[in-house]
Amino acid sequence: MKAAVLYEYNQPLVIEEIELEDPKAGEVHVNIAAAGVCRSDYHFMKGEARIALPTVLGHEGSAIVKRVGEGVTSVKPGDHVILSFVPGCGRCHFCLIGRSNLCDAHAATGPYMYDGTTRLYKGEQRISHMGKVACFAEEAVVPEAGCVPVSSDFPMDVAALIGCSATTGIGAAILTAAVEAGSTVAVVGCGGVGLNVLQGARLANAGRIIAVDINEGKLEFAMKFGATHAVNASDEDAVARVMEITGGLGADYTFEVFGSARTVETAYAMARKGGTVTVVGIAPMGEEASINAVSLTRNEKVLKGSYYGSARPPVEFPRLVEMYRSGKIDLDGLITRRYRLEQINEAYDDLDRGDVGRGVITFQ
Numbered sequence: 398m399k400a401a402v403l404y405e406y407n408q409p410l411v412i413e414e415i416e417l418e419d420p421k422a423g424e425v426h427v428n429i430a431a432a433g434v435c436r437s438d439y440h441f442m443k444g445e446a447r448i449a450l451p452t453v454l455g456h457e458g459s460a461i462v463k464r465v466g467e468g469v470t471s472v473k474p475g476d477h478v479i480l481s482f483v484p485g486c487g488r489c490h491f492c493l494i495g496r497s498n499l500c501d502a503h504a505a506t507g508p509y510m511y512d513g514t515t516r517l518y519k520g521e522q523r524i525s526h527m528g529k530v531a532c533f534a535e536e537a538v539v540p541e542a543g544c545v546p547v548s549s550d551f552p553m554d555v556a557a558l559i560g561c562s563a564t565t566g567i568g569a570a571i572l573t574a575a576v577e578a579g580s581t582v583a584v585v586g587c588g589g590v591g592l593n594v595l596q597g598a599r600l601a602n603a604g605r606i607i608a609v610d611i612n613e614g615k616l617e618f619a620m621k622f623g624a625t626h627a628v629n630a631s632d633e634d635a636v637a638r639v640m641e642i643t644g645g646l647g648a649d650y651t652f653e654v655f656g657s658a659r660t661v662e663t664a665y666a667m668a669r670k671g672g673t674v675t676v677v678g679i680a681p682m683g684e685e686a687s688i689n690a691v692s693l694t695r696n697e698k699v700l701k702g703s704y705y706g707s708a709r710p711p712v713e714f715p716r717l718v719e720m721y722r723s724g725k726i727d728l729d730g731l732i733t734r735r736y737r738l739e740q741i742n743e744a745y746d747d748l749d750r751g752d753v754g755r756g757v758i759t760f761q
């Protein structure tokens with residue numbers, strides 16, 4: 398099957414034929430339908446985050462089940478599924494307390510299947526699977542728990558977005574931060590994930606929703622996804638502007654959705670006393686944000702991380718499907734460009750330039 402393989406950091410993905418082994422017990426072989434172009438993959442391409450190389454990236458995907466391994470009961474060939482990049486093991490402490498997004502067994506095996514081996518090879522060479530998904534390929538083998546069924550009349554490009562950006566962004570607003578109705582929200586970084594934080598804040602009936610970005614196009618987009626104010630951080634002091642908009646108080650909830658120490662500090666500075674700062678972006682390895690320790694105490698700020706929107710995919714994916722169907726969230730409007738797998742390097746150049754809401758690779 399054809400896949401996009403990352404052999405070396407800072408080199409283009411290589412589109413080539415590789416081998417996919419049969420699913421083992423508890424695994425599912427799928428045909429990928431659509432894959433979203435997310436910055437998390439880009440962090441690996443740039444070497445800002447590390448993964449076992451070579452690897453097939455892609456963690457925001459939808460697919461159709463082709464066949465199932467021994468013991469698989471929750472899906473069957475022909476079923477449409479949304480892929481989860483943290484398929485909880487169901488047995489570790491975090492899965493048992495209902496926080497499967499923090500699954501220990503998944504973290505321990507990383508980009509390999511739960512038995513620690515791979516299903517992807519180029520000749521003798523082992524290739525790893527990002528998030529046990531690896532959807533920048535025509536086909537994949539994934540754990541059963543990574544397949545969340547979705548009805549066959551549901552659009553597959555939208556389904557892919559539910560696999561990461563929608564769940565991550567809306568979950569950060571609703572589940573991690575639990576934004577209160579009427580409150581003021583500021584979102585730093587309005588790409589595919591940040592736009593979903595904005596619409597999550599709108600769903601929570603936030604009062605003022607302030608979008609902060611360095612790209613004017615993204616800010617225009619943000620106004621369609623719930624923002625009431627737009628702040629261009631490349632031509633004004635974003636913290637000062639948020640203070641001005643909030644009458645000197647700062648925002649009740651702030652979100653960092655780019656991925657850098659600097660923007661974490663910006664989101665922290667914009668929060669009011671007692672406000673909640675939620676960090677969604679994944680900063681380059683080793684970067685440390687500096688937070689004034691006394692300000693944390695005296696101002697009672699709350700600093701939180703949000704991974705996969707604090708979601709339990711089998712619970713939240715179907716909820717997002719229903720919110721999309723009833724028109725409460727807009728996912729079609731996020732998809733600004735569609736690409737073929739062969740154009741994946743171009744898709745990431747577009748992401749880097751900030752040209753797109755969300756790009757999607759389609760396979761069918």
Ligand code: PAD
Nearest residue numbers: 435436437586587588589590610655656677678679704705
């Ligand atoms: P994206 O590239 O689509 O969006 C990033 C946005 O940040 C762009 O609109 C940029 O213009 C904007 N930006 C850049 N610099 C600044 C700045 N200094 N101030 C304000 N805005 C700025 O990326 P994305 O939406 O796909 O991903 C955003 C981050 O979220 C990224 O770090 C990704 O790895 C992370 C992520 N986290 C999770 C999770 O579970 N926590 C899941 C998915 C993605």
Ligand code: ZN
Nearest residue numbers: 435437457561
């Ligand atoms: Zn993602």
